[in-house]
Amino acid sequence: MPELVRPRAPRSVEALTEQVTPDLLGQVARSDEAAFARLYDLMAARVFGLVRRVLRDEAQSEEVFQEVMLEVWRKASRYDPSLGSPTTWIMTITHRRAVDRVRSAQTTADREVQAAQREVARPFDEVSESADTRFEQRQVRRCLSTLTPLQRESIGLAYYQGYTYPEVASLLGIALGTVKTRMRDGLIRLRDCMGVTA
């Protein structure tokens, strides 16, 4: 049934904003394969996009993507709503897996060389090439634009490229404590701007 995976642009606003609900995840936890197919359709582009963004390599991305989706299937019963939405739970697994892979595959030195070759100070530039079709996407971008450059770079290098905060410190030539603070301040500002509550 591959035709069920549609490009996202033409879909209606309602379909685009649909989220995985705790109920759906609960059905998945009870081995409901149709529910898992539904979850796949809702999350595949978001999971694959992040994996691909962090890893860049297509073959590795496909592999890690499949691992993530299966981990979601296997661990659905372990989801705890007090620790965030199902989407966040899935994206946290995704980021962890992608970053684990990129960190085990490359030495720090390799990564620093690569980073130097790609203008690291602009992790959001490539991101901005995609069209923001949904309200939430426009909101994320609008909120990002309220950050200081240092906050934005620190967050972008960690989230989109999988760097640890000591690596970010070394790439940006700033102190460890400063990076930690910028990451936290930046996320707090984003949180308030997007109205995220626990």
Add this chain to the structure above:
Amino acid sequence: MTTADQHLMTGAWALNATDDGERTAFEEHLRECETCLTEAVEMRETAARLSMLVELTPPPHLRDRVLAAAATTRQDRPDSPRPVTELRPRRPWIRRAAVLVAAASVLGVVVAGVQHNMRLSGEVEALQQVAARYEQLNSLISAPDAKTVSRKASNGGSGIAVFSAAQNKVLFLAADLPPLPPDRSYQLWVVDGVGPHPADVLTDGQPVVMDFVEGAEKLAVTVEPLGGSDLPTTGPVVSLPYA
């Protein structure tokens, strides 16, 4: 680390920008600090939204593959004690990427030791390749007690493990195991008196690094559905005594 320092870690933690040790320490801290937990949950929710800007539809054929693999993959039981984050491996003695620094140090010693008995040329080569890749990390800790065990796998290839109780580390590396169908993975197990405990799914050429488990009897590798199982579903292709 002081509590004030810990509190500043929420951002780096939510962005997954810490090493394993710091993450563990921070999550311990979260157990005792309710306001920190609230902030941490909100930060992670916030970070997750950044993924909305990079969406990309995966190749369509992956859908059938993932759904088919799920249909044959047993799900984890819900009753296990739940850590603050779901994301740490369930067995606390299994660690991965961040311990590669330690792995590099063990490897240096091992490569020397293994070369000494020349029969393991394939494994030596594999180890040297891995060691070379992590050479830069090079915070070499000497492990005078490191023991190396190698066994041929029943399906070709072999497994090699390095044990250092002093460093509390075990490293496992498979060499030349035959490729599997796309819906299968090799999975490593630590076997003790109770039975097999899942370690990690093996990735080509990547060592698995674990804490040393007192009283373990064997390491074993089986073929499992993609992504691994809770319990082995097939017999081991290779099994090594725990040194």
